[in-house]
Amino acid sequence: xxxxxxxxxxxxxxxxxxxxxxxxxxxxxxxxxxxxxxxxxxxxxxxxxxxxxxxxxxxxxxxxxxxxxxxxxxxxxxxxxxxxxxxxxxxxxxxxxxxxxxxxxxxxxxxxxxxxxxxxxxxxxxxxxxxxxxxxxxxxxxxxxxxxxxxxxxxxxxxxxxxxxxxxxxxxxxxxxxxxxxxxxxxxxxxxxxxxxxxxxxxxxxxxxxxxxxxxxxxxxxxxxxxxxxxxxxxxxxxxxxxxxxxxxxxxxxxxxxxxxxxxxxxxxxxxxxxxxxxxxxxxxxxxxxxxxxxxxxxxxxxxxxxxxxxxxxxxxxxxxxxxxxxxxxxxxxxxxxxxxxxxxxxxxxxxxxxxxxxxxxxxxxxxxxxxxxxxxxxxxxxxxxxxxxxxxxxxxxxxxxxxxxxxxxxxxxxxxxxxxxxxxxxxxxxxxxxxxxxxxxxxxxxxxxxxxxxxxxxxxxxxxxxxxxxxxxxxxxxxxx
Numbered sequence: 453x454x455x456x457x458x459x460x461x462x463x464x465x466x467x468x469x470x471x472x473x474x475x476x477x478x479x480x481x482x483x484x485x486x487x488x489x490x491x492x493x494x495x496x497x498x499x500x501x502x503x504x505x506x507x508x509x510x511x512x513x514x515x516x517x518x519x520x521x522x523x524x525x526x527x528x529x530x531x532x533x534x535x536x537x538x539x540x541x542x543x544x545x546x547x548x549x550x551x552x553x554x555x556x557x558x559x560x561x562x563x564x565x566x567x568x569x570x571x572x573x574x575x576x577x578x579x580x581x582x583x584x585x586x587x588x589x590x591x592x593x594x595x596x597x598x599x600x601x602x603x604x605x606x607x608x609x610x611x612x613x614x615x616x617x618x619x620x621x622x623x624x625x626x627x628x629x630x631x632x633x634x635x636x637x638x639x640x641x642x643x644x645x646x647x648x649x650x651x652x653x654x655x656x657x658x659x660x661x662x663x664x665x666x667x668x669x670x671x672x673x674x675x676x677x678x679x680x681x682x683x684x685x686x687x688x689x690x691x692x693x694x695x696x697x698x699x700x701x702x703x704x705x706x707x708x709x710x711x712x713x714x715x716x717x718x719x720x721x722x723x724x725x726x727x728x729x730x731x732x733x734x735x736x737x738x739x740x741x742x743x744x745x746x747x748x749x750x751x752x753x754x755x756x757x758x759x760x761x762x763x764x765x766x767x768x769x770x771x772x773x774x775x776x777x778x779x780x781x782x783x784x785x786x787x788x789x790x791x792x793x794x795x796x797x798x799x800x801x802x803x804x805x806x807x808x809x810x811x812x813x814x815x816x817x818x819x820x821x822x823x824x825x826x827x828x829x830x831x832x833x834x835x836x837x838x839x840x841x842x843x844x845x846x847x848x849x850x851x852x853x854x855x856x857x858x859x860x861x862x863x864x865x866x867x868x869x870x871x872x873x874x875x876x877x878x879x880x881x882x883x884x885x886x887x888x889x890x891x892x893x894x895x896x897x898x899x900x901x902x903x904x905x906x907x908x909x910x911x912x913x914x915x916x917x918x919x920x921x922x923x924x925x926x927x928x929x930x931x932x933x934x
Contacts, residue, residue, distance in 0.1 A: 495548065496524040497541040497590070505529060509536035509555075515562040515575045524549055531555035537577060543567045543590040552585040553603070558612065561586070561600075569596045579632060581612045601634055611635055619646035619665075625672040625685045634659060641665035647687065653677045653700040660697045663690050663713070668722065671696070671710065679706040689742060691722040721745055729756035735782040735795050744769055751775035754835075757797060763787045763810040771806045773824070778802055778833060778854070789816040798822070799854050801833040822855065832856055840867035840886075846894035846907055852880050862886035868909065870894040871901075871920065874928060879921035884912045893918070901928045 504523035508530040511517065518537035519528075528538060528551065537560035540549055553559040562577035563569050569578050569588065580586055581603030588596045603610040615637035620628040628647035629638075638648060638661065647670035650659055663669040672687035673679050679688045679698065690696050694713030698706045713720040723745035730738040731752060738757035739748075748758060748771065757780035760769055773779040782797035783789050789798050789808065800806045804824030808816045824831040833854035839861040841848050849870030850859075859869065862884060869882065873896045884891045892909035895901050901910040901920075910930060912918050919931040 495546050497544045497547045497549065500524050500541045500547075500549070503527075507538065509538055509559055511536050513537060513560065515539060515565070515577060518560070518562050518577075520564075521549065521551065525552075526550065527552045527554050528559055529554045531557045531559055534558045535560055535579075537562055539564055539577075540567065540569070540588055540596060543593050543596055545590060545593050548587055548589045549596075550585065550587050551580065553580045553582060556582045558582060558614070559584075561588075563596055567594055567596055570598060570600065571595075579612055579614075581610055583610060613637070615639060617648065619648055619669055621646050623647060623670065625649065625687065628670070628672050628687075630674070631659065631661070635662070636660065637662040637664055638669055639664050641667045641669055644668040644692075645670050645689075647672055649674055650677065650679070650698055650706060653703050653706055655700060655703050657700040658697060660695065661690060661710075663692060663694045663696075666692045668692055668724070671698070671708075673706055677704055677706060679708060680710075689722055689724075691720060693720070723747070725749060727758065729758050729779055731756050733757060733780065735759060735785070735797060738780070738782050738797075740784070741769065741771065745772075746770065747772040747774055748779055749774050751777045751779055754778045755780050755799075757782055759784050760787065760789075760808055760816060763813050763816055765810060765813055767810045769808045771800065771808065773800050773802060773804050773806070776802050778835070779804075781806065781808070783816055787814055787816055790818060791815075799833050799835075800824075801831055801854075803831065834858070836860065838869075839863075840869055840891050842867055844868040844892055846870055846897065846909070849892070849894050852882065855879070856881045858883045858885055859891060860885045862889040862891045862914070865889045866892045866909075868892040868894060871896055871899075871928060874899055874922040874925050876922055876925055879919065881917065881919055882912065883917045884914055886914045888914050890914060893920070895928055899926050899928070902930055 502523050503525035505527040507528045509528055510519040513535045518539040520539050534557040539562040542564045559580040560577045561580050563574045565574045572578055578600045584603035586598045586600055588598045590596050601612040611634040613635035614633040617638045618640040619638055623645045628649040630649050644667040649672045652674045669690045670687050671690050673684045676684050678684055682688050688710055690710045691713035696708050696710035698708040700706050722743040724743040725747035727748045728750040729748055733755045738759040740759050754777040759782045762784045779800045780797045781800050783794050785794050792798055801824035806818050808818045810816050834856035835854050836858040838859045840859050841850050842863050844866040849868035851870050851872055890911050890913045893912055894909045900906050917933045920928050922928055
């Protein structure tokens with residue numbers, strides 16, 4: 453039997469009889485309670501009423517070709533292709549319309565021109581997920597609002613998802629493919645660096661991006677929106693085979709822990725290979741590294757360089773020098789590495805892997821960056837064809853920057869080298885390969901070599917090699933070849 457509005461009790465007192473309402477609610481006069489009004493929830497746009505089922509979505513995928521809804525409650529039961537659409541009745545203040553997408557494909561819902569939905573242009577509309585029911589409310593004529601993007605699968609809620617996305621090929625923010633859903637699966641990415649673009653940021657918005665390809669994906673914000681502080685036109689790199697969620701706590705700013713991927717059951721991190729070192733042999737001209745794992749595969753001249761990302765506590769960067777020449781590694785200004793000034797950097801040997809750790813902002817530390825390999829054997833940084841300082845002296849002596857140093861030019865007797873400030877465990881191999889002149893080797897100011905007086909030089913004759921090592925800070929010990 454149908455229930456008519458007149459059959460609905462108008463007070464809680466009547467609803468709870470014969471038990472007195474005041475005994476249940478503690479109210480002396482139950483008649484003062486708000487009454488139920490059947491008309492409160494019956495407002496529909498002009499000329500629209502009732503319910504309609506069996507609706508088929510329009511197939512042109514345009515607002516003009518969308519199926520016009522004519523009821524207040526609408527069930528779309530046929531939707532041949534994701535993106536087919538329906539259009540709401542003309543809006544009127546105080547009205548609402550309910551749309552159920554009773555299909556397995558997303559449905560595009562448009563306003564009737566010039567009505568917008570959630571501020572989205574009439575010709576664009578919004579996407580209603582498969583299995584979703586949405587209530588469209590109009591507070592002011594011309595504007596519909598809805599909590600869109602949520603669907604259902606039985607008792608499980610679903611969010612709007614789009615798969616089969618192709619990354620834009622221009623490798624710029626302007627040419628990046630615009631994402632339109634809460635969950636986005638990028639299935640085609642022809643080249644590393646092709647990109648997608650997040651929706652315009654709104655506080656509280658959350659967007660997930662699946663990079664289901666074997667190439668790294670560049671993810672940009674829309675317009676001036678930044679991601680993790682990266683410039684909007686630069687974006688961030690999401691690894692191959694990765695899932696990243698982007699959160700917006702404040703309009704204009706996205707955050708993401710987007711640097712992790714997967715390979716079966718194993719986690720992966722962002723890696724970039726094929727890097728070419730900068731050729732200016734300065735920190736300013738060094739190639740800036742952009743990933744946790746970096747492979748430098750082209751290094752035309754010993755001393756060409758790369759620069760680490762700006763330091764942050766907890767950051768770890770691996771640098772693989774696969775070339776046959778030494779590589780200079782710099783911090784990003786004003787970051788130091790092992791206390792060495794930004795503009796100087798440290799020398800990473802040929803065929804070596806360096807792990808750079810940051811425990812305090814502004815300071816990188818590495819030990820492995822100073823050791824390389826040759827098959828199963830370790831190698832150390834080495835420099836040949838050095839020239840001793842002409843004229844000699846402690847203050848002006850050439851300071852060895854690597855472990856193995858071959859001095860081939862000693863223009864005059866007593867031309868010099870000066871050791872760095874000592875620390876227990878340090879060692880150097882020095883060769884005076886000059887044919888005639890002896891070279892003076894000084895300690896750092898205030899330090900000693902063997903039992904000599906402070907600041908006194910140790911003579912390395914022509915053709916001699918010397919192992920210099922430190923057991924106690926402030927004093928160097930030597931082993932000189934015969």
